[in-house]
Amino acid sequence: MNLEKLLSGPLKRVNPRLAGWAYSGLRRIPRVRRRLEAEYDGLVAGMEATVKPYREELTTYRRLPDTGVDRIELLDLLADLAAREEPGWKEGFASGAVYHGQHEHIAFLSRVAALHSQANPLHADLWPSATKFEAEIVAMTASMLGAGGSDDEIVGTVTSGGTEAILLAMKAYRDRALSRGIKHPEIVAAVTAHPAFGKAAHYFGMKLVRIPVDANYRADATAAAAAINRRTAVLVGSAPAFPHGTIDPIQELSALAATRGVGFHTDACLGGFVLPWAERLGYPVPPFDFRLPGVTSMSADTHKYGYAPKGNSVVMYRGRELRRHQYFTSSDWPGGLYYSPTLAGSRPGALSAACWAAMVSIGEQGYLDATTRILETAAVIRSGIAEIPELSVLGDPMFVIAFGSDVVDIYRVMERLSERGWNLNGLHRPPALHLAVTLRHVADGVAQRFVSDLHRAVEEVKVNPGGVGGSAPVYGMAATVPARAVVDELLERYIDLLYEV
Numbered sequence: 001m002n003l004e005k006l007l008s009g010p011l012k013r014v015n016p017r018l019a020g021w022a023y024s025g026l027r028r029i030p031r032v033r034r035r036l037e038a039e040y041d042g043l044v045a046g047m048e049a050t051v052k053p054y055r056e057e058l059t060t061y062r063r064l065p066d067t068g069v070d071r072i073e074l075l076d077l078l079a080d081l082a083a084r085e086e087p088g089w090k091e092g093f094a095s096g097a098v099y100h101g102q103h104e105h106i107a108f109l110s111r112v113a114a115l116h117s118q119a120n121p122l123h124a125d126l127w128p129s130a131t132k133f134e135a136e137i138v139a140m141t142a143s144m145l146g147a148g149g150s151d152d153e154i155v156g157t158v159t160s161g162g163t164e165a166i167l168l169a170m171k172a173y174r175d176r177a178l179s180r181g182i183k184h185p186e187i188v189a190a191v192t193a194h195p196a197f198g199k200a201a202h203y204f205g206m207k208l209v210r211i212p213v214d215a216n217y218r219a220d221a222t223a224a225a226a227a228i229n230r231r232t233a234v235l236v237g238s239a240p241a242f243p244h245g246t247i248d249p250i251q252e253l254s255a256l257a258a259t260r261g262v263g264f265h266t267d268a269c270l271g272g273f274v275l276p277w278a279e280r281l282g283y284p285v286p287p288f289d290f291r292l293p294g295v296t297s298m299s300a301d302t303h304k305y306g307y308a309p310k311g312n313s314v315v316m317y318r319g320r321e322l323r324r325h326q327y328f329t330s331s332d333w334p335g336g337l338y339y340s341p342t343l344a345g346s347r348p349g350a351l352s353a354a355c356w357a358a359m360v361s362i363g364e365q366g367y368l369d370a371t372t373r374i375l376e377t378a379a380v381i382r383s384g385i386a387e388i389p390e391l392s393v394l395g396d397p398m399f400v401i402a403f404g405s406d407v408v409d410i411y412r413v414m415e416r417l418s419e420r421g422w423n424l425n426g427l428h429r430p431p432a433l434h435l436a437v438t439l440r441h442v443a444d445g446v447a448q449r450f451v452s453d454l455h456r457a458v459e460e461v462k463v464n465p466g467g468v469g470g471s472a473p474v475y476g477m478a479a480t481v482p483a484r485a486v487v488d489e490l491l492e493r494y495i496d497l498l499y500e501v
């Protein structure tokens, strides 16, 4: 679902005074708060039909059914829902989202997960296979990302996704900083770094210092040097960053971090399983991994271009000392000795088994082939966009291609593309869209279909610049500080809505 599209309608109806109230101290006055709540309720009501399409049609379980529903009936229902939702991602209309998606691959991973459905890596004694899988997932990922190039040992853990990998790395840096007497540790990251760094700062009581990007959308190293201070625990670089798919100057940034005695995290959640193979294929990939001595930790998502099922990622560290700051142990609990390497306690061994099986079954040659196809398709899309005079590609991307326009309203272009089934990511600051190219896009004709639909969408917006809808209001509001309070509150209510039955 395109969140911006969903929110744009309600936001257009926002009472102009609301933004002022939401931002100011007035919102704490009970009478004003009640007015605000009523206003938000009205705005959210309009979203329900889109968010809950099955409400009218299917049985809603507000409590357990008296007796269990027949398994065959349930399997039929689940198969029907999966089939209905498949066209949204299968035919390559979505940006990112599904990175592999080929039928045999899915069937294989589902079989592996079914075989290990009871496994819980927390019980290493009962399921030693789970610990074998996890140790090898980390080792294979680290070896792909420059481990072994120095005497330093590269270690890590499996996590549930990129966000957890980032949270854990930031927690490790926080605890190391605290142990060194830094009372209020800080993270320095570019404005384009993933929101998971903001989430880490929020969860772990750290300060996130945002630095700007340069004209090519890469973290500004001069600003990074100025932002590092006595409290800095870690400097962050992305390879690449989600918005524009551009790789930060990791060599420069990590050397800066080393000189200033702070940690450096390369967020390769998106690129970790593409860039090593791109480099081998001869693409000009700037250094970004553990071969750089200043890189002290990395995150790389097995559940993106590693082609594992969702719920998998890897966080890695230079040396065991840093990894230990991630762990939790308890020796005084009446329930016995307890340990937990990551955020969750019990964990799904099925996912680790499937991740391991994905990696081992694909192998280096499989990743090289996949990367070749993705980068070739991305090049077709990139040059197709560049040929549309009203559009310009932002930065110098490889497989996540962002583009904007000085001529047409790019959000109206997004609307026109949505009408043709495309589900792109809207960006702001500056207004732009991006397409993350995956194996869903490499089939014959998909890139060509995208470029020709984009052509037509731009032509339509030129002829009819006003049109209907458009997500511009959302980005317009999110760009001003007072109105952002309204957008943030609406996002919270959107989450509430997701959990309404």
Ligand SMILES: Cc1ncc(COP(=O)(O)O)c(C=O)c1O
Residues within 6 Å of the ligand: 161, 162, 163, 164, 194, 196, 238, 240, 241, 242, 267, 268, 269, 270, 301, 313
């Ligand atoms: C660069 C980058 N870092 C981190 C993440 C967070 O990953 P996840 O959604 O798996 O938590 C993403 C997700 O797209 C990303 O692109």
